[in-house]
Every structure is written in structure tokens, then in C-alpha cells.
Amino acid sequence: MDDNAQDQDQHQHQEHGSEAAAAGYRIDIGRDATGPVIAGHHNVVVDAHHGSTVTLLMEPQRPRPVRREHIGLPPRRRPAPLGRESELATLAEALRGGEPVELWGPPGIGKSTLLRHAALTLEPGPDGVVFLSATHREAGDLAQEIFEACYEAAGYAPSGPELRRLMAGLRVTVYIDNAELTTEELRDLMDAVPDASFVFAGRERALPGESVALELAGLDRGAGVQLLSREAGIPTPASDGPAGELWKASAGHPLLLVRAAALTRRDGTGAGVLPAPGALADLVPLLLGQLDPDALGGLRLLATLSDAELAPVHVGALAGVPDPAGVCGRLAALGLAEATERGYRCTADAARVLRERHPVGFPVERLCDYFARWATRRTTRPEQIADHARALEIAAELAERAGRPDLAVSVAWAASPGLVRSLRFGSWGRVLHRGRIAARQSGDQQALAYFTHEEGIRKLLTGRRVLAGVLLGEAAVLWRQLGDTAGVQAAQGAQQYAPAQPSPPDPTLPAGDGGSGSAAATDAPHLPADGGTAYVPQDASASAATSTTPTSGPDAPGQLTAPPTSASTPTPTAPDHHGDVSPMSVDPGAGSGTAAGAGPDPAAALPTPTAQATAPPASAPPGADQLGSVGLSAGGGQGGAALTGAVAATAPGASAVTTFFVVVAVAVGFVIAAMAVTERSEPDGPSGAAGLSRSASPTRLPVIPVPSTTRTREPARPSPTPTALAGRWRTDRGGTAEFEQKSPGVYTLGIQVSKCGVQYTMEFTGSSGRYRSHDERFYDQECRLVGHVTSEISVSSGGSRALWTRTYPQVPGQECLTCDTTMSLTRIP
Numbered sequence: 001m002d003d004n005a006q007d008q009d010q011h012q013h014q015e016h017g018s019e020a021a022a023a024g025y026r027i028d029i030g031r032d033a034t035g036p037v038i039a040g041h042h043n044v045v046v047d048a049h050h051g052s053t054v055t056l057l058m059e060p061q062r063p064r065p066v067r068r069e070h071i072g073l074p075p076r077r078r079p080a081p082l083g084r085e086s087e088l089a090t091l092a093e094a095l096r097g098g099e100p101v102e103l104w105g106p107p108g109i110g111k112s113t114l115l116r117h118a119a120l121t122l123e124p125g126p127d128g129v130v131f132l133s134a135t136h137r138e139a140g141d142l143a144q145e146i147f148e149a150c151y152e153a154a155g156y157a158p159s160g161p162e163l164r165r166l167m168a169g170l171r172v173t174v175y176i177d178n179a180e181l182t183t184e185e186l187r188d189l190m191d192a193v194p195d196a197s198f199v200f201a202g203r204e205r206a207l208p209g210e211s212v213a214l215e216l217a218g219l220d221r222g223a224g225v226q227l228l229s230r231e232a233g234i235p236t237p238a239s240d241g242p243a244g245e246l247w248k249a250s251a252g253h254p255l256l257l258v259r260a261a262a263l264t265r266r267d268g269t270g271a272g273v274l275p276a277p278g279a280l281a282d283l284v285p286l287l288l289g290q291l292d293p294d295a296l297g298g299l300r301l302l303a304t305l306s307d308a309e310l311a312p313v314h315v316g317a318l319a320g321v322p323d324p325a326g327v328c329g330r331l332a333a334l335g336l337a338e339a340t341e342r343g344y345r346c347t348a349d350a351a352r353v354l355r356e357r358h359p360v361g362f363p364v365e366r367l368c369d370y371f372a373r374w375a376t377r378r379t380t381r382p383e384q385i386a387d388h389a390r391a392l393e394i395a396a397e398l399a400e401r402a403g404r405p406d407l408a409v410s411v412a413w414a415a416s417p418g419l420v421r422s423l424r425f426g427s428w429g430r431v432l433h434r435g436r437i438a439a440r441q442s443g444d445q446q447a448l449a450y451f452t453h454e455e456g457i458r459k460l461l462t463g464r465r466v467l468a469g470v471l472l473g474e475a476a477v478l479w480r481q482l483g484d485t486a487g488v489q490a491a492q493g494a495q496q497y498a499p500a501q502p503s504p505p506d507p508t509l510p511a512g513d514g515g516s517g518s519a520a521a522t523d524a525p526h527l528p529a530d531g532g533t534a535y536v537p538q539d540a541s542a543s544a545a546t547s548t549t550p551t552s553g554p555d556a557p558g559q560l561t562a563p564p565t566s567a568s569t570p571t572p573t574a575p576d577h578h579g580d581v582s583p584m585s586v587d588p589g590a591g592s593g594t595a596a597g598a599g600p601d602p603a604a605a606l607p608t609p610t611a612q613a614t615a616p617p618a619s620a621p622p623g624a625d626q627l628g629s630v631g632l633s634a635g636g637g638q639g640g641a642a643l644t645g646a647v648a649a650t651a652p653g654a655s656a657v658t659t660f661f662v663v664v665a666v667a668v669g670f671v672i673a674a675m676a677v678t679e680r681s682e683p684d685g686p687s688g689a690a691g692l693s694r695s696a697s698p699t700r701l702p703v704i705p706v707p708s709t710t711r712t713r714e715p716a717r718p719s720p721t722p723t724a725l726a727g728r729w730r731t732d733r734g735g736t737a738e739f740e741q742k743s744p745g746v747y748t749l750g751i752q753v754s755k756c757g758v759q760y761t762m763e764f765t766g767s768s769g770r771y772r773s774h775d776e777r778f779y780d781q782e783c784r785l786v787g788h789v790t791s792e793i794s795v796s797s798g799g800s801r802a803l804w805t806r807t808y809p810q811v812p813g814q815e816c817l818t819c820d821t822t823m824s825l826t827r828i829p
Helices: 003-023 085-096 111-121 139-150 160-167 183-192 221-232 242-250 254-262 277-288 293-304 312-319 324-333 348-357 364-375 382-387 389-401 405-422 425-442 445-461 465-482 485-495 540-546 668-674
Strands: 035-039 042-046 053-056 071-073 101-104 128-133 172-177 197-202 212-215 337-339 344-346 533-537 584-586 593-595 629-632 641-644 661-663 727-731 736-743 746-753 758-767 770-779 785-795 801-807 814-816 822-827
Touching (some): 042 445, 053 485, 085 101, 085 197, 111 128, 111 172, 128 139, 139 172, 139 183, 139 425, 183 197, 221 242, 221 254, 242 254, 254 277, 293 312, 293 324, 293 348, 312 324, 312 364, 324 337, 324 344, 344 348, 364 389, 389 425, 405 425, 425 445, 445 465, 445 485, 465 485, 746 770, 758 785
Parallel strands (some): 101 197, 101 212, 172 197
Antiparallel strands (some): 035 042, 042 053, 337 344, 533 661, 533 814, 629 641, 727 736, 727 822, 736 746, 758 770, 770 785, 785 801, 801 822
């Protein structure tokens, strides 16, 4: 389908779509989303309603890919770079030597321009050339794209070993633009195509000592003046005149020179007049002031979608631009947007200035309605959905921030079938994760079952068999409670290809009857209770059927924990394996930890037996009670938390041990979520306990002391500025946090990691309701710092609510089980 057909199809459904969205109807799958794909030795029949099904293919049934006679996937042609002759020669020499090459430098310095030119002009590898963009793509997705460029094998994603076998001996030159990948990811990608030559372009070096490094700096004077002349459409000016001064002020930065050229005006004689060097600091505002309504509308759309790429057809349909390709091309010529292989995206600095001028972004309802209907259209191909996976992900995230998780569910559900059929499992996983969070926030039980099921399928297809079994077991329980027999059969059918798991709790059995749901039957390890981040090794599937996964504790996948109010009518929570964990609190008279939290839990209506977060029984393996614990406080010591880690354990009769690693600290989302802070205006009770209660059992859970709190009401605090961050906030996990204003636009939050003896302060900066920090820390079980988390808090226009979003660092060789990426905050008056 071409772009014009997509545009016409969109307009035919736009009016009906808006009405349906307003009425709260679910987006139906318009095309036949049921279809097979093959991943490794698994045949997957994609089902957009009840969850996909999986069968095993024997060796004779598996595809036999045919290598293409000519391998050629070059980039689109762009104007040739100026003044890069020496860099191009160095690159060509490095490729002849067979070593990987890294082009690196700041944004706008010309990396993409040089990389495209090299891919088009340098001698290709003996078997051909492949050019790809790695923007928001995992190494596995990139390896699949290289495979598809080299082989005829529609609908097939080979397993890792099979991919290496097929790619061995292929001498292609692979150019990867925007390669913001970790060192391990780049190595994995090169290992997947062992005989290829790689050229990576990114902001920083990721392979020091393993590659030929080529750092790009600003253009020299002659090339800079020539670029000004070409972009401004004027005769080449003297290099010692105003053009030379402008080059000097810009340090030869190509993007600045392009923007300066766009501001060239004509004098009375028709000669071009370049802007003064002092105008460089205000280039973006000056250029925005020159945009016509169509261009401004298109740029606002691109800025709303942040760093996502968008094809012109979608810009036209959403922004109402009659000539979207021309508008996008003009924005790129002005240096306000970047042309990519998949479309256009707004430059980061232009998006920042535009948001300051127009705080209200593109309507999220229109975005989600459009993308959900486009993704489910019969004429929309899976590869088109994969190309726009980032835009779909951001649209869903914006819907959550706007308090419309139902819209995020619609987008994620609509995109999921196409993404799995595109075989881009990394992009599929991000959208599924966003959908699971939204399903829980909106209380959509069917969506939660679907996303949990599909994530289990994804784990199975990517070799995470242990986690696949856990997720599929949980999905089977959710489908059964919904009365969806087809969903139950699909989940159980796929679960047979994962390692054996302990049986899920039987909803028909009362709590404590000695059945599978009784607390006495649980001897698997406890995952961290809010505040720990559990990681499982990515090769956990190697433990085969004797391996086990956590099936008890408040965060255990597949374990639904009931509150202590009534054994006959329990109301469970459905844990999110990416980390939407429930805070632990203790009834002083109960003697056991139970799930508690503020805000509605979408799984609260699911019947299930009571399960207790208790210490491991005496028969548990050695070390099963050695839980790593961390105490944290926030808001200048106003509260505390006891966080438990995770340890290795096995199910009864198992001979192998699966180890779970814990990142102790902390993403502040976990810090706050885990806080069992006593409300000073309430009496003692479950919400006032700080940590897990002690038990008389010799294998009791360890308790870490937390800062004491008083239960007297504090003096009234002055009300903070409604849209600022300062003040006390309650989280949707039942905790509190207090931000203090350090200076205008700067806010701090104190953190304490008791286990590691670490105290530090997070600092958020920003204005107009948006605040960012890069100070959150991750520590492993040995208290080694393994990375930092990027946090962003968006405060609503009324100042009473906020959304905390986090981006977690990659931990090589491990996969995060409980990374919570979003958390809602409500201001405490």
C-alpha cells in the first residue's frame, strides 16, 4: 500500500474513530491478524484476541532460507558532505583492513551525512552492502534486518545459533547509523554476522580498543563557507568576511551553519546577507518565527512525538497538512527536523524550544485514535508498524501521562499483532510492556491477560524459557478467570515448551487448604518487595526443566496475592514482571506481609486463594532465607523503607538452582513505592508499619531498621507553587516523597541505601511542569554501582498530579524482572 492510500483510508474512518474513542469502545482488529510466523523452531499463529499459539517444528518442517544473489540495501541519496575527504579516505582504509569502524561526535556534526555517503560511494563488501538505522532498536532486531537483507525467508526469524550459521561466510559491509548501543550489544551484533565489516555512527565510542575510531569535528573554514553558500543559495562569499566570522562563531558545526544559511536575507541589490555571528544562540527561535501554519503544525506534531520517526503521510493525516512531504523537507532544510530512512523527526533542541512556546502538545486522543486504527487496517503492513514502533510507544506513554491508560491499551493492542509478524521482537516487547502498564492502570483485565500472554510468547521465542513459563502460567490464570477458554488453551499449549513450573493456584480452592495455593506449599525464592530490582541471567533457559522461577512473594510472576481482609473473598494483585510491584506493609497482629497500596488495582476483582509473603519453610534449600535488604529514605529523612532482595532456590525435587540477582537501589520509583511510611494523622495499622514483621520461625525474613517516624500531626506547611515540584507527594503505591526547592528550577530528594551505607541526593531540574534527573543509582547485591537511571517527572497543569517516568540502564547478561517505568504522584496539601 502506498502512502496516499493510507491517507485516504485514514480520512474515511476518522470521524467514526473519534466517536468510538469518545464512547470508550475497544479498537477492533480490522485486518486478518491471525497468521503464522516462524521463530527458531517455533511456529507461531498470531491471534489478536485470545493470545498467540505456538507449536514445535521438527527439522524437516523448518524453513530453508535462500541467499540473495545480490545483497544491496543502500540508504537514500542525500547531498554529499563537504570537507570530509580525509575522513572518507580514513574510513575506506579501515574497511580494507577488515576492522570495525566507529564514527562519533555530537548531534548535528554530520555523522549521518558522511555514513550515507560512504555507503553509497565506497567499495561494498564482496557480497554487498547494508545500511540500517539503529534508532531505538535492539541488537536482535538489527541482526534480523541484516538477515532479511541477505536471505529470501519471509516470516522467518532464525534462532541465534542458526542465524550465525546462515550468516557465516557472508562478506557484506554493514553501516549502522545512530548506533547508541552498549558495548555488549555491538559485540553481539558483530558476532551474529561474523564475516561482515561494520561501520557504526553514534554520539560516543562504545568499542574502545576494538575499533578504528574516527571522531568528527567541525568543518574547516573553506568547507564551512562553501556549506553556507550552498544552503543559502548565494555565490561563495569571501572566507575572511562575514561568512568567515560566522564559521568561526559556530566552530564549523554543520547544523548551525545550515540554520544560519536558512536565515539569509536579500538586500536591495539582491545580494545575500548572512545573519550576524551573535544570532547563533537564537537560531531556533528565529527560524520558528518564520514558519507558516502548515510547517508549524507539522513540527508541533513531530515535537510531541519526541525522537520518534514519522512518515510524511502520517504528518499529513494528523496535522492536516496538504503537502506533508514538502513541509517535512522544508523543516529538514531549516535544520529543525532530521530526515531518516523511515521519515522525519524533530531535532532535540527545536523540540525543547517549541514545547516552551507551546506547552500544550498535539492532542493525545487524536494521536491514539489515529495510530490504533491505522495499525489495525488491512492495508497496513507489519513492516510499516515496525518502522513506527517508537511513535506508537510514545503515543501510548503520552496517553498514560494524560490519565487515559485506556487509549494506551488500544494503541498497544492494535500494534502487537503487526509487530510480532514483523519479527522485530525488541520493538514488540517495548509496546507490550507499555500495554501491560496501561492495562493495570485502566483496570482492563482482558488486556492484561492478552499482554501477559503475548509477553510470555515473546520470551519463549527469544530463548527466555524460564520467564516464558512464568508469564504463560499467569496468563492462563487470568484467561480462566475471564472465562476465555481459547486463551487458557493457547497459554497452556505454549507453556509446555517452557521448563516445568509449579502449578498455578487453583481458583476453586479456599486459602490454606493444602492445595497449590496454600502458603505452606510455597518454597520458591522471594522477589524484591518494592525497591529491589530483580534481574535474571539471560541464559537462564540453559538450566532446562530442572530450573525454577519465583512463585511466591509479593512480586513473584504468576502469584496473585490476596489481602488479609477475608479468606473467603480475596482480591489479588496481578504483578507486572517489568516492575509494577506492590508495596509491602504489615498488620502488627497478623505476623505476615501482605500487599497494600494506594490507588485501584486492575486485578482487584480476580478471585484467587490467599497467598502469604512468608519466610521460606525449613525444608527450603540453604540460603533461601538470606534475602538482601536495603533501607531507604526520601524527602530528607521523612520516611523509610525495608526492601528485600532475591536469592536462589529450587522447587521440591529439583536438582538445579536458578539464581536471581538484585539491583538494590534504586530507582527512586522503587524507593518511594516501597515506603511503608506512617501517616502522621492516622492510628497504627497496616499502612503504618515500616518493613516486614518478625517471625518466630528460625528462617524468618531479615528486618532492616528504618528511620523512626512519629504519629503526631505536623504543623501546616506553606502551599508550594501549584505547578512546581516542591512539596510532599503520595505515590500510587502507597508511599510518600518530599521534594525541596534548592534554587529556582532545581529540586532535591534525599535517598539512603542502608545496606550499602550510601546516602545521596537526587537533583531534578526543569520548569513548566517538566523535571529531569540522571542521579538515580543502581547497585547490585554486592553494592557495586552498575548504572544510573534517567528520571522525568511531568506535573499536570493544575499542579495536583504528576507522572514519574524512568529509563533504566542496560545490565549486560541480565534481564530486569521488576523495572517499574511509570508511577503516579498526587500532591499532599
